[in-house]
């Protein structure tokens with residue numbers, strides 16, 4: 001017997017994504033979508049720095065001409081030349097900016113697509129992880145508008161580069177001045193940067209806290225307004241309760257932001273003091289040079305403007321570094337999500353060739369399973385062979401582990417211990433996408449897309465075999481309902497997108513899900529309480545056709561109605577994560593164990609009911625048993 005490995009899945013290893021890493025990531029992303037974006041970022045930076053530099057020279061050059069009594073022509077030429085140059089630079093800058101803004105949006109959308117792809121194709125187990133879902137939410141938020149990091153970062157790169165170019169130019173201009181002055185400006189600037197960096201690091205350290213607080217608020221916000229809760233909100237008068245919970249979440253979120261602001265304010269105070277000291281000393285020195293050393297007015301004006309500009313470039317560089325740091329943290333969140341570890345590579349592994357007509361054997365080889373974060377196993381050493389073409393029924397009390405077993409069989413979950421075997425081979429060796437093609441399923445939760453009936457059954461846009469769709473709808477007992485809809489197979493389901501859409505009842509939706517499973521025509525059929533929402537007549541109808549539906553396939557059928565499992569080859573009774581009994585209906589009754597006891601409890605009700613109402617229908621029909629023939633009725637629920 002395989003030892004139970006009770007260690008839960010390890011939390012994903014945390015990687016650090018530096019600003020440089022994230023810059024390379026954004027460049028790669030731009031290369032994949034709009035390669036002109038980084039190029040135009042550089043062009044814009046050069047244009048902006050040049051424009052400011054030209055502006056700095058305008059007044060000193062004109063003043064110098066006046067000082068040296070230059071001819072009027074030369075003066076006018078300088079004025080017209082500067083004006084034209086500034087107009088051209090401004091026009092070129094605005095043109096590039098307009099052109100690149102669409103490109104930046106496209107790059108952001110590309111990132112959003114990657115997030116969507118990861119969400120859709122991640123291993124099923126990741127979708128159960130609250131940390132994964134929180135990261136997905138945060139990543140989507142970081143790409144959901146023009147002002148989010150994934151788009152704004154290009155502006156930051158541009159402005160940072162503008163500041164660096166300006167810094168170099170102004171440093172060259174000021175190189176004739178006292179070196180101590182330049183050193184003072186640099187030192188104060190670095191000090192400002194370091195205090196800002198500390199703040200950003202605080203944000204990075206506490207980002208999980210922010211995510212948790214925000215996630216809780218967001219969840220309650222959607223619960224208070226969402227369509228899913230619309231009925232409960234009204235019938236149970238839940239609004240005050242949810243609103244109070246939401247207010248509590250809001251208070252936690254506010255407390256977090258207040259803490260962050262308190263930490264930030266000190267960095268701002270330090271920055272203001274340093275800026276004041278830096279500019280004050282510089283201006284005092286220039287005034288002294290003018291008064292004591294006879295610095296010409298045009299030079300004074302040039303240096304005066306250059307010192308102010310130099311400090312602005314440095315402050316700009318620091319601001320942009322801080323901004324880039326913040327945006328890089330957001331990008332790091334997105335990358336942490338995109339690089340979230342996968343227990344298996346959906347596209348890796350041995351390919352499973354299609355084998356039409358082949359009937360598969362499935363085996364759970366001493367399988368145990370524990371959900372991530374749980375403190376005990378849900379399944380304990382389950383050993384089960386489902387023979388090719390066998391029809392298995394699984395019954396048991398709530399929480400016994402029936403659905404979990406199905407999820408292990410179809411490869412959504414991997415065992416914590418033991419193996420799942422397909423025709424004797426560990427399914428972990430196979431390509432998981434190929435493996436999924438072997439299964440059709442009806443799960444307890446439905447996934448109907450707001451689109452046409454035919455597309456919901458065929459799960460595709462083109463190449464729908466409409467005759468097969470009709471046959472499957474018929475098999476699932478939905479023909480009459482669909483044909484009553486204007487548009488028939490092309491009628492829209494759901495009202496989220498289409499005003500003319502139809503909201504199906506729970507039972508009708510379940511039948512639609514069954515038709516979808518039948519349309520896939522996969523060799524293994526998994527049905528997790530597929531008739532729970534059906535009326536007794538529709539349910540009976542499904543049981544009567546069950547053999548035909550599953551002919552030539554291996555099938556597993558979970559049900560809470562024990563009588564309904566008689567038509568299966570073998571019944572498994574699950575208790576506390578183990579298969580505690582198995583056999584045919586008759587042999588299990590004869591054994592007098594848990595199954596027999598549960599069956600008696602269930603049938604007793606109907607028996608009493610029958611005794612009390614002698615004119616009522618048979619007990620078996622009411623309990624959904626198969627040996628009672630009930631006229632097929634495709635009722636409109």
Ligand SMILES: Nc1ncnc2c1ncn2[C@@H]1O[C@H](COP(=O)(O)OP(=O)(O)OP(=O)(O)O)[C@@H](O)[C@H]1O
Nearest residue numbers: 128371372374378397398399400401402403404405
């Ligand atoms: N994502 C999860 N994380 C942690 N525990 C889980 C998760 N899903 C299910 N469980 C636990 O696993 C146990 C078995 O659940 P499972 O859904 O397999 O039971 P079931 O027999 O299908 O129940 P039911 O008849 O109510 O559908 C339950 O105790 C449940 O709380």
